[in-house]
Amino acid sequence: MIKINTVSGVEALRKRLLKERKKFSATLSLCGGTGCQASGSRALIDAVKDQLVKQGVEKSVHVRLTGCHGFCEQGPIVVIEPGNIFYCHVLPDDADEIVSKTVCDGEVIERLLYTDPVSGKRIQTEAEIPFYLAQDRQIMAQNRHVDPCAIEDYIAIGGYSAIGKILSGTAPKAVVEEIKASGLRGRGGGGFPTGRKWAECREAPGDEKYVICNADEGDPGAYMDCGVLEGNPHLVLEGMMIGAWAIGARQGYVYVRKEYPLALERVRVAVQQARELGFLGENILGSSFSFDIEIARGGGAFVCGESTALIASLEGKIGEPRPKDVHTVVDGLWHRPTTLNNVETWANVPSIILNGSAWFASKGSNGSKGTKILALTGRIKNTGLVEVAMGTPLRNIIFDIGGGASNGNLIKAVQTGGPSGGCLPADKFDLPLDFEALAEAGSMVGSGGMVVMDEETCMVDVAKYFLTFLQDESCGKCVPCRLGIDRMLEIITEITEGRGHAEQISLLEELGYTVGETSLCGLGKTAANPVLSTLRYFREEYEAHINQKQCPAGVCQALITYGIDSEKCTGCGVCKDACPHEAIMGKKKQAHTIDLHLCQKCGICSSDCKFDAIQVH
Amino acid sequence: MSPELLDSILEGRRSQPHQLIEVLHDVQEHYGYISEDAMKTISNDLGVPLIEIYGVASFYKAFSLKPRGKNVITMCTGTACHVRGAKPLLNQATSQLGVQPGETTQDGLFTIEKVNCLGACAFGPIVTENGDYHHDMSPGKLRKLIKSLHPTRTEETSHD
Amino acid sequence: MLQYVNMKIDGGDFRATKGSSVLDVAIEYGICIPHLCHVPNLSEIGACRLCIVEHVVNGRSKVTTSCTLLVKEGMVIRSNTEKIKKLRRNIAELLVAQAPNSRAIQDIAVRCGVKEVRYPFRNENCVLCGRCVRVCSELFGAKAIGFVGRGKDRRVEPPFGVLSDLCKHCGTCIDLCPMTFNPCEGYMKSGEEHLCGKCESQMLLADNLPESCVWCELGEGFQCSRY
Numbered sequence A: 001m002i003k004i005n006t007v008s009g010v011e012a013l014r015k016r017l018l019k020e021r022k023k024f025s026a027t028l029s030l031c032g033g034t035g036c037q038a039s040g041s042r043a044l045i046d047a048v049k050d051q052l053v054k055q056g057v058e059k060s061v062h063v064r065l066t067g068c069h070g071f072c073e074q075g076p077i078v079v080i081e082p083g084n085i086f087y088c089h090v091l092p093d094d095a096d097e098i099v100s101k102t103v104c105d106g107e108v109i110e111r112l113l114y115t116d117p118v119s120g121k122r123i124q125t126e127a128e129i130p131f132y133l134a135q136d137r138q139i140m141a142q143n144r145h146v147d148p149c150a151i152e153d154y155i156a157i158g159g160y161s162a163i164g165k166i167l168s169g170t171a172p173k174a175v176v177e178e179i180k181a182s183g184l185r186g187r188g189g190g191g192f193p194t195g196r197k198w199a200e201c202r203e204a205p206g207d208e209k210y211v212i213c214n215a216d217e218g219d220p221g222a223y224m225d226c227g228v229l230e231g232n233p234h235l236v237l238e239g240m241m242i243g244a245w246a247i248g249a250r251q252g253y254v255y256v257r258k259e260y261p262l263a264l265e266r267v268r269v270a271v272q273q274a275r276e277l278g279f280l281g282e283n284i285l286g287s288s289f290s291f292d293i294e295i296a297r298g299g300g301a302f303v304c305g306e307s308t309a310l311i312a313s314l315e316g317k318i319g320e321p322r323p324k325d326v327h328t329v330v331d332g333l334w335h336r337p338t339t340l341n342n343v344e345t346w347a348n349v350p351s352i353i354l355n356g357s358a359w360f361a362s363k364g365s366n367g368s369k370g371t372k373i374l375a376l377t378g379r380i381k382n383t384g385l386v387e388v389a390m391g392t393p394l395r396n397i398i399f400d401i402g403g404g405a406s407n408g409n410l411i412k413a414v415q416t417g418g419p420s421g422g423c424l425p426a427d428k429f430d431l432p433l434d435f436e437a438l439a440e441a442g443s444m445v446g447s448g449g450m451v452v453m454d455e456e457t458c459m460v461d462v463a464k465y466f467l468t469f470l471q472d473e474s475c476g477k478c479v480p481c482r483l484g485i486d487r488m489l490e491i492i493t494e495i496t497e498g499r500g501h502a503e504q505i506s507l508l509e510e511l512g513y514t515v516g517e518t519s520l521c522g523l524g525k526t527a528a529n530p531v532l533s534t535l536r537y538f539r540e541e542y543e544a545h546i547n548q549k550q551c552p553a554g555v556c557q558a559l560i561t562y563g564i565d566s567e568k569c570t571g572c573g574v575c576k577d578a579c580p581h582e583a584i585m586g587k588k589k590q591a592h593t594i595d596l597h598l599c600q601k602c603g604i605c606s607s608d609c610k611f612d613a614i615q616v617h
Numbered sequence B: 001m002s003p004e005l006l007d008s009i010l011e012g013r014r015s016q017p018h019q020l021i022e023v024l025h026d027v028q029e030h031y032g033y034i035s036e037d038a039m040k041t042i043s044n045d046l047g048v049p050l051i052e053i054y055g056v057a058s059f060y061k062a063f064s065l066k067p068r069g070k071n072v073i074t075m076c077t078g079t080a081c082h083v084r085g086a087k088p089l090l091n092q093a094t095s096q097l098g099v100q101p102g103e104t105t106q107d108g109l110f111t112i113e114k115v116n117c118l119g120a121c122a123f124g125p126i127v128t129e130n131g132d133y134h135h136d137m138s139p140g141k142l143r144k145l146i147k148s149l150h151p152t153r154t155e156e157t158s159h160d
Numbered sequence C: 001m002l003q004y005v006n007m008k009i010d011g012g013d014f015r016a017t018k019g020s021s022v023l024d025v026a027i028e029y030g031i032c033i034p035h036l037c038h039v040p041n042l043s044e045i046g047a048c049r050l051c052i053v054e055h056v057v058n059g060r061s062k063v064t065t066s067c068t069l070l071v072k073e074g075m076v077i078r079s080n081t082e083k084i085k086k087l088r089r090n091i092a093e094l095l096v097a098q099a100p101n102s103r104a105i106q107d108i109a110v111r112c113g114v115k116e117v118r119y120p121f122r123n124e125n126c127v128l129c130g131r132c133v134r135v136c137s138e139l140f141g142a143k144a145i146g147f148v149g150r151g152k153d154r155r156v157e158p159p160f161g162v163l164s165d166l167c168k169h170c171g172t173c174i175d176l177c178p179m180t181f182n183p184c185e186g187y188m189k190s191g192e193e194h195l196c197g198k199c200e201s202q203m204l205l206a207d208n209l210p211e212s213c214v215w216c217e218l219g220e221g222f223q224c225s226r227y
């Protein structure tokens, strides 16, 4: 690759690429996101490539290994152009047919199409699928068009023209103003106005400043940043370049969670390619602007997503937060002014520059502008990464996009904002996805995790789950967080084991309030939210555990017993083999029984039984 | 442990204390754990007090101070996997192998680890075995997986 | 040359040296703000959270630790509101439930108005205040001990858990440790831990004049930096 050293050089390259690509008769976008790779897309890719060679069309077909398409539930996913044909659950054995029929003859393979669960009809194109129809995909839609390891793909769809636009004559201050006017707020959880952050950092005294991309995504059950970084890393890099220009930084860092090996590898390749083409380094595109990016790996600590802890970690220290009486925009990395933004925040920047702040501000609600990517998971039909305009009611997200409950159960609650957020009950589903609205209801937008829960989810258990997580992840520095979470968990454990008593509810509330008010960093300050929100909306579940010693959802191990329904049991013996405690007895082909004295309530048998015969009482 | 490898990891990073975590990642990757000797060498070469290295290595989950088993079974305990039944899986692994998460079996063959979200929530519960993903796991599938990794191993079922 | 700023604490006007913390100023003027991890001349880590105050900015008050908050011209601080007292009491309760066998912690609990402990007692021998760690590294540069592990596994240890020749046996860490004195009645056996309540007279003294330092013996116990 030759270095580009003018802004017009980028345009020229784009034109050339587009012309070259006209020669392809078809384009296959194979999803190579973490989700689809987990469900076997790697073998599929090899099979497709083999088939193309075998059938002699490898020269005229463009195969692209992309990042997440969003509809992970249906993976592995293949989208074929022309025609926007959407194939799901594709197996390596299907490769032959896809190449010979669809690619060569334009014939659609019915059985690989998506079936709409409501109408039962097969849907041919991606654009018509209800899951996608109900979204507003500004960032996620780009993934399908980009091979994250090919900078040319990003350039071909208009990439690096925002930085070009800026370098050909937008003053840094004007960039800051544009971001301010757009109303963009941080996507990492806090929702802090990005433009204001940049302005403060720009005005902070000091020659050496830094920009950091927070890709530590620690929320256990959310993977939006993973989807963006591993699908379209150059978009994030371009956002960082624009930010660096605006605040006057020459060096940037991307702090990536080590648990995302794919994202890590792809962002490394992206930085390398950007350097080779002259988007990073000295005198970018022939201008006076010099900027480079280094990549650092996270060490598996949720608290390192917190800005001061992340900075400590980048400095090679223990990832412990420090008091933020002076903000990181003034006193950040190596005590220099530092702008830290989330992956998705950075990813929003190039399009604001290209389309203007008014375009961005036209989407969303009053105080929350633009679109937000959410990781929709849990007990719901369509799991995946979805992107909607801010202000969209939760109901639309859960039912129109998510398709409702996965197994006909009643949806009871949605957990938003991960361990810092809360659980909202079904009668709050009309709330808009809006920073203030969710905060008022006791939860938060957070980074965008959205876990749907149904009748079989115990809310006390959910609170316990998050407390266990937070106890594991608290850095342990300050008293309220270290000891307060520990004591809350102690109390909740007693409740879930049927040893709780009524006064403990108010103690939990008081303790939660104390931890929230007095902890040092955001982890502790929000740690009580899962407990407080479930107490607020699902108090009767707590009371059932305490007063009746019952777990209404049938989850809490100490309060349930397992039994086998003799009608449903076929005597297959799977459970008997599965039980590690040898608590199940019975002859082949006869109904089995569980010895309640031996049963340790591990739940293994019920997960393994194919006939749904093992029941919880 | 070959000193040459550690040498090459430290190459170009000497006297740069902020490289500590990157160095530890590489050591963990190549040696499977971080030994006291390695920490002493790193302390010397990066110019970081030993106590700080020990503190950092023991703070981050990514580093283990003891050698890990030949096979590392990692259980995703993220929210999405939790709601989809990660708990019975964990019970399966711990009772089949007789060790708790973070521990290694006596014969050094297996280590169980927990991780928060691997970014494949749609296919949960997820278990990885030495880095390979297994989706939609059930206790039965996990039992077979563990067996297949070491068919001759006798199970040390714990009954507590 | 020293520069000064004017600020308000609990309604009173004070002139404070620029660069000092709100806690420094309060102690200097005899306003009692309980504290544990703060030690004069060592860095502030804001870990014990006992020294919380309300910092009023534009009419809105924010709870923050006074040891890490630097004084500023026109600053308004409230150190002893009902809200702060309640929060402090809850924190002290957590602490004393963890380490009932330390006289310093018992004294802090009394000072913060803990009358009853609602959690089962545990018997830890360290409250992770970090006084030892900081004095070792900041005053003596020995770096013989440090924080190890994370969250509930956090502890103070020398490298690899064995005392190395980095330690000069100066003993300062032990002098500063709040865990080194047993309660007046002596060591409490496991299962028999309680608030000793011996310091009731001191408590009355402190309770009646909550805002100002009365040189109570409690402060001596918890090594209030006035002593």
Ligand SMILES: Cc1cc2nc3c(=O)[nH]c(=O)nc-3n(C[C@H](O)[C@H](O)[C@H](O)COP(=O)(O)O)c2cc1C
Residues within 6 Å of the ligand: A185, A186, A187, A188, A189, A190, A191, A192, A194, A214, A215, A216, A217, A218, A219, A302, A303, A304, A305, A306, A307, A308, A340, A341, A342, A343, A345, A346, A447, A521, A522, A523
């Ligand atoms: C405990 C904790 C964990 C956090 N984890 C993340 C994270 O994983 N990713 C992220 O972008 N922000 C995270 N944040 C928020 C960051 O502190 C910070 O506000 C954010 O990265 C700023 O970027 P933004 O303004 O673009 O959102 C976390 C905050 C706390 C308190």
Ligand code: SF4
Residues within 6 Å of the ligand: A303, A320, A321, A473, A474, A475, A476, A477, A478, A479, A481, A482, A519, A520, A521, A522, A523, A524, A525
């Ligand atoms: S609130 Fe928790 S995570 Fe944050 S500094 Fe305190 S102990 Fe550490």
Ligand code: SF4
Residues within 6 Å of the ligand: C125, C126, C127, C128, C129, C130, C131, C132, C133, C156, C173, C176, C177, C178, C179
């Ligand atoms: S050993 Fe003593 S001084 Fe050191 S942290 Fe623990 S309680 Fe504080």
Ligand code: FES
Residues within 6 Å of the ligand: A031, A032, A033, A034, A035, A036, A037, A067, A068, A069, A070, A071, A072, A073, A075, A076, A077, A384, A385
């Ligand atoms: S990983 Fe393939 S659609 Fe999400």
Ligand code: FES
Residues within 6 Å of the ligand: C034, C035, C036, C037, C038, C045, C046, C047, C048, C049, C050, C051, C052, C065, C066, C067, C068
């Ligand atoms: S937090 Fe201020 S003295 Fe401990």
